[in-house]
Amino acid sequence: MAFVEFRDVCKTYHMGDVEVRAVDGMSFTIERGELVVIVGPSGAGKTTVLNMLGGMDSCTSGTIELDGSLVSSMGERELTQYRRHDIGFVFQFYNLVQNLTALENVELASQICTDPLPAAEVLAQVGLADRMDNFPAQLSGGEQQRVAIARAMVNRPKLLLADEPTGNLDPSTSVGIMRLLDRINRQGTTVVMATHDDEIVDQMRKRVIELKSGAVVRDQARGVYGSDR
Numbered sequence: 458m459a460f461v462e463f464r465d466v467c468k469t470y471h472m473g474d475v476e477v478r479a480v481d482g483m484s485f486t487i488e489r490g491e492l493v494v495i496v497g498p499s500g501a502g503k504t505t506v507l508n509m510l511g512g513m514d515s516c517t518s519g520t521i522e523l524d525g526s527l528v529s530s531m532g533e534r535e536l537t538q539y540r541r542h543d544i545g546f547v548f549q550f551y552n553l554v555q556n557l558t559a560l561e562n563v564e565l566a567s568q569i570c571t572d573p574l575p576a577a578e579v580l581a582q583v584g585l586a587d588r589m590d591n592f593p594a595q596l597s598g599g600e601q602q603r604v605a606i607a608r609a610m611v612n613r614p615k616l617l618l619a620d621e622p623t624g625n626l627d628p629s630t631s632v633g634i635m636r637l638l639d640r641i642n643r644q645g646t647t648v649v650m651a652t653h654d655d656e657i658v659d660q661m662r663k664r665v666i667e668l669k670s671g672a673v674v675r676d677q678a679r680g681v682y683g684s685d686r
Contacts, residue, residue: 458525459486460647461510461616466519466529468505468671479505480516481671487649489524492642495651496658497668503651506668507618510649511544512536524615541569545609545646549621551601553593559604560589563611570612579607583637599630606637610646617641619650623657631657639663 468480480502487493495503508514509521512528521529523543531539553562560576567573580589583603593601602622609617619638623631635657642648652658658665667675 458522460489460491460524461487461649462520462522463506463510464520464522466509466521467517468502468509468514469517478671480509482519483668483671483673484519485666485673485676487647489647490642490645492639492648492663493650493666494658494663495649495666495668496653496655498653500670501668502671503653503668504620505671507546507620507649507651510616511546511618512539513546542571542612543615545612545614545617547602547605547609547617547619547622549624551593551598551605551625553601553604553608555593558590558592559585559596559600559607562593562604563608566608567611572613573611574613576607576611579611580604582610583607597630598626599633602626602634603637606634606641610641615647617646617648619648621652622650623652623654628656632660635660 463483463485466480466483467478470477470479495506497503505514509516516529519529520527528539554565557565559580563576563580567576577589580586583606585600585603588596588600596604623634626634638648638650664678665675666673
């Protein structure tokens with residue numbers, strides 16, 4: 458059994474009398490320890506897939522499984538525990554609390570975990586040992602995203618989900634964030650990232666799942682990403 462199993466998943470939204478299929482009978486598997494890049498144009502279903510994997514949205518039909526747990530059949534209480542203990546989520550817009558320091562932002566996330574990593578240790582691992590006492594407004598975009606990644610990793614997640622994590626960053630900073638995600642993956646965390654940036658896809662050289670109109674149109678393994686040094 459694969460670590461992640463998406464089987465015949467559909468997600469339908471209703472806009473008045475119009476039915477919109479954001480995900481249309483999608484199936485794929487992900488092995489433990491993989492780094493998978495999900496690509497496709499706006500509206501292809503990338504964010505919907507990540508939200509369903511992360512337990513923040515439900516599927517209309519089909520099944521979603523993570524590490525033997527049937528996510529698609531969980532109730533609200535189970536989903537809350539799943540999001541707290543099994544999932545780390547990195548967003549395009551960082552979503553940091555502006556009146557908390559970098560350290561406090563990560564510590565806030567650690568308060569809902571049963572066995573969190575030390576916040577200062579995780580920030581040091583993402584290269585922010587000397588920026589822990591800075592507020593988000595005092596950090597660059599790349600540094601804010603590193604805080605967001607540290608926050609997502611503090612609960613020791615089984616699965617790290619990153620939705621357009623370089624969408625607000627310049628190309629040079631984007632490369633640094635991608636190398637950080639690659640390093641986290643090589644340390645054992647399964648990572649699924651969504652992006653529409655073809656240049657990032659070419660640089661990552663990892664497994665690529667391409668979506669179009671809510672369906673998988675390509676599933677391709679690639680080579681190995683370059684050094685993070």
